[in-house]
Amino acid sequence: DSGVTQTPKHLITATGQRVTLRCSPRSGDLSVYWYQQSLDQGLQFLIHYYNGEERAKGNILERFSAQQFPDLHSELNLSSLELGDSALYFCASSVEPVQDEKLFFGSGTQLSVL
Amino acid sequence: AQSVAQPEDQVNVAEGNPLTVKCTYSVSGNPYLFWYVQYPNRGLQFLLKYITGDNLVKGSYGFEAEFNKSQTSFHLKKPSALVSDSALYFCAVRASTGFQKLVFGTGTRLLVSP
Numbered sequence: 039d040s041g042v043t044q045t046p047k048h049l050i051t052a053t054g055q056r057v058t059l060r061c062s063p064r065s066g067d068l069s070v071y072w073y074q075q076s077l078d079q080g081l082q083f084l085i086h087y088y089n090g091e092e093r094a095k096g097n098i099l100e101r102f103s104a105q106q107f108p109d110l111h112s113e114l115n116l117s118s119l120e121l122g123d124s125a126l127y128f129c130a131s132s133v134e135p136v137q138d139e140k141l142f143f144g145s146g147t148q149l150s151v152l
Numbered sequence: 153a154q155s156v157a158q159p160e161d162q163v164n165v166a167e168g169n170p171l172t173v174k175c176t177y178s179v180s181g182n183p184y185l186f187w188y189v190q191y192p193n194r195g196l197q198f199l200l201k202y203i204t205g206d207n208l209v210k211g212s213y214g215f216e217a218e219f220n221k222s223q224t225s226f227h228l229k230k231p232s233a234l235v236s237d238s239a240l241y242f243c244a245v246r247a248s249t250g251f252q253k254l255v256f257g258t259g260t261r262l263l264v265s266p
Contacts, residue, residue: 081196094253096253145194
């Protein structure tokens with residue numbers, strides 16, 4: 039168990055809908071990262087938050103947004119969902135956003151858009 | 153921008169034989185290199201990292217990786233494979249200067265047969 043908790047584990051929804059994925063980092067970790075894993079594109083970095091502030095953005099669509107709250111949990115909001123958004127969404131955390139630090143991953147949220 | 157290539161989608165090896173999972177990278181300046189493993193229905197788990205120093209890095213579960221600067225490679229190795237090593241393996245790279253995102257390869261599925 040990595041100590042990173044993601045809910046829900048599975049989410050089935052329809053095109054055009056909006057969903058929220060939740061992540062609780064390991065106790066004491068200030069950095070939260072979101073990744074999207076799909077069969078055709080592998081593991082893609084979406085966004086990184088550190089202590090409530092956005093630090094880096096990757097290949098995140100404008101329909102997607104995220105935030106990190108004062109208690110350090112994070113939420114990834116996906117709106118106007120399309121079939122192609124179906125993927126496994128991972129959250130990862132680390133203590134500090136230093137270059138050589140390893141990440142601890144949650145078990146992911148499997149999103150299916152029908 | 154940094155990138156990682158894992159040229160093999162799948163590697164098959166018999167139990168007890170040595171295994172190698174290949175990874176090449178591209179990054180400006182010196183790299184920080186990582187290997188992660190993903191078991192079914194689980195998040196990624198850290199295996200090992202190269203920051204500086206000895207080119208041969210030892211990690212969890214008997215795995216090691218060899219950093220080769222001239223070939224820009226960071227191949228994962230294990231002297232004797234176990235059936236339980238069967239999983240999806242990801243190589244990742246990050247530049248050592250500036251704040252850069254951690255970029256993952258597309259993953260290599262390792263299948264160890266009894």
